[in-house]
Amino acid sequence: MNMRFFAVMMMGVVLMTSCVKKKKEAVQPLDTSAGSEMVHAVAVKKALQANAYTYLLVSEGDQDYWIAVDKMEPEVGGTYFFADAMEMKEFKSNDLDTIFASVFFVQKLSTTKDASTMSMKNPHGTAPGRQSVDQDESISVAPAEGGITIASLFENKADYSGKDVIVSGKVVKVNNGIMGRNWVHIQDGTNADGSYDLTLTTDAEVAVGDVVTMQGTVALDKDFGAGYFYDVIVESATVK
Structure with missing residues (x-):
């Protein structure tokens, strides 16, 4: 009787532990063996919205994997294209309280297969010394004391x-x-x-x-x- 009670208690502990563990999204990693310049055509299966990013579970051939793009409203079931991407393993999204075993950060997702507009050579700029955002000519901020422009x-x-x-x-x-x-x-x-x-x-x-x-x-x-x-x-x- 005591052993049965102990077994039930242990099962309860296991269940409680599994409930409080952070969710982990595990998917097959993206096959990049064809080279970084290839264009990937993916179909969106699922979308998760965070504050700054939209995480998409996509399918490409027989592979399912996660990508992250600047916040957008994708069409679930729609087809999108991107060129090379940057993989982050064991990436934690604080917004979603989720750890992705593998997620690929894509700078631009396109509805057309135009690889020339989708380069991710620099996720924060298209090339060294070039900006990923246009200059806002309305901005005028003076340097702080001891600061420089x-x-x-x-x-x-x-x-x-x-x-x-x-x-x-x-x-x-x-x-x-x-x-x-x-x-x-x-x-x-x-x-x-x-x-x-x-x-x-x-x-x-x-x-x-x-x-x-x-x-x-x-x-x-x-x-x-x-x-x-x-x-x-x-x-x-x-x-x-």
Whole structure:
């Protein structure tokens, strides 16, 4: 009788433990053996909406896998196209309280098979030194006390390499929780020969539209792998 009671209790503990474990989405990884330039045609099977991203369970041939794109309203059952993508393994979405065994971050999903518009060589910019967002010419943010403009940073980047700087600007794009940090793009209205958008990595949470002053360390020619290359980036930034 005691042994039976113990067995029932142990089964209850197992069930309770399984209930509180975070959901984990496990799927077969994407076959990229054909090369990074191939165009993937996928059918959407399921969509999960988070704050900044839409996570899509898609099928391609006999494979099912997850991709993440900037927030959108996809057509479930619809067909979309993308070129190469960046895989993140064991990626946790705090918004969904879900761990994806594998998810591919896609910069642009298209309804047409035009590979030339879907490059993901740099998830935060189409090439080193180029911005992934257009310049907002309505932005005009003056430097904070002791701070510099974005144009000054780009124009004199060698002088600032490895040094702490203070920059102010309006947040125009945010990618949270990538590689264990948040990626913030700011603009202040200045422009140095086409360089107007500055990326900072931070643990702080900011939103698009916020006007912020941040301090961090300048790094040059930073290559994080998976297409994350920056000629200028401010790392470990904090909001002042």
